[in-house]
Amino acid sequence: MFSRRLFLTSASAALWVPASARASAYPFTLGVASGSPREDGIVLWTRLAPEPLKGGGMSGPAEVRWRLCEDERMTKVVRQGVVMTGDDVGHSVHIVLSGLQSGRDYFYQFHYADADSPIGRTRTASRTATTAKLAHASCQSYESGYFTAYKDMAEWMPDCVIHVGDYIYEGGIGTLGTRMRDIGKGRRQAFETVRLHNSAEIVTLWDYRNRYALYKMDPHLQAAHAAAPWIVAMDDHEVDNNWAGDTPQDPYAQTMLEFRVRKLAAFQAYWEHMPIEKPPVLEGLKSTLQMYGRYRFGPAEVNLLDTRQFRDDQACGDNRKPPCTALLDPKRTLTGAAQEDWLLKGINRCEALFTVLASQTWFGSFRYNGAPDAPERNLDQWDGYPVQRQRLIDALAAGKARPIVLSGDWHCSAVMSLHRDPYEAKTPRIGHEFAGTSIASACPWARDMKDALSQNPHVHHYNGDQRGYVRHTVTRDNWSAEYRVVADAGIETSPVRTDITFDTKEA
Ligand SMILES: [Fe+2]
Known part of the structure; x- marks a missing residue:
């Protein structure tokens, strides 16, 4: 057993550093870090x-x-x-x-x-192991909270950490302290800024390098990297909020050329700071970075997805909206055709007991109101790409392995059953989705979602108020998801406890 004493000390202290290096x-x-375990x-x-x-x-x-x-x-x-x-x-x-x-x-x-x-x-991966310990995390806004959850994760020493994105945030420098923000429907909520970014919104390679450095200097993040290999795929904030393919969040504020140059800088910096196998490839002005991949941890085969780089732009505009007809175009894709083909083949051929999709955004559906014909949904997530999602659901339902989805992006914990018709919880259940909360990022829509839970009977547990991560313990007959939550992410020494443990064999 690895002695944590070698590289972990107290809650606020740094990694163990030999005297010669001081x-x-x-x-x-x-x-240091390791990753992409084969x-x-x-x-x-x-x-x-x-x-x-x-x-x-x-x-x-x-x-x-x-x-x-x-x-x-x-x-x-x-x-x-x-x-x-x-x-x-x-x-x-x-x-x-x-x-x-x-x-x-x-x-x-x-x-x-x-x-x-x-x-x-x-730790190397294994086809024959009978159990697996997998930690799953996302969304670590440096300004919004301390990375206390990572201290707890490092102490658990998983076989692998699955990070589904928002490792950094691209925004500028906030204002320290607590401020009230309008969260809609006439309600206001307090949000905290506990520490500050190091520059204005990042655009150049220099900016991105310094931003990664700021995040990676956090002792708890370093401890989690030093404790286990990671598999990582970026979401949006590693480049620009809600970007899609070659389209930035705000095409009126940055040209396509400017965004392509920015994206290359972001990809290059991501490569320089992550334990991944390959650097970005530049063809003309188009940069690509290989992030999706398949990993085997005993009973679980994990398909780490990239749902940002190859997607069609959000239909009907960004964010939460009632669906529009453009959504139903069968050609619309969240993964791109090549990744979908790779994924479908993997689902069909999977010989593990669990086939896992690790997706940045939520796979299951969520309605934000009771409107009978056109309920509001988050069209940046899989709800905005329903035809492709249905193809994947059909493949998952037809496969021999039990489907599990791990997701992030939305800064709240949720345990959901996945159904043959994702809009109808009375249809057969095909698997489960475990949406992780955030390591540190706030959840301004938590109240809205809580209010809408009665409209979403497939959601069995929900917590939008606490930061943390999920410990997954996989055995031959059970997938157990233990939601670890930090009492107060605004306090670096805050205790971490188990919110709920959900066992699929009992579901
Ligand atoms: Fe996020």
């Missing part, structure tokens, strides 16, 4: 950034040594090497390893000059 120009200020491989990550909020503070080529060991004391070396990094990748390091044993822990560390990085624990 120099003023310590380069591993952003910690049955025989893993990606190890770090970035040299002695001045993390000023572009990193490195210049020219740099030689980084790394070691992968069987033991937490770093004595039994399995692999080691030296890699060059430089300005073109923000002095980030990605080590893509293969040929490892499946389903086992490894420990890793980087070295630069006389500085040693923190030690990270990682």
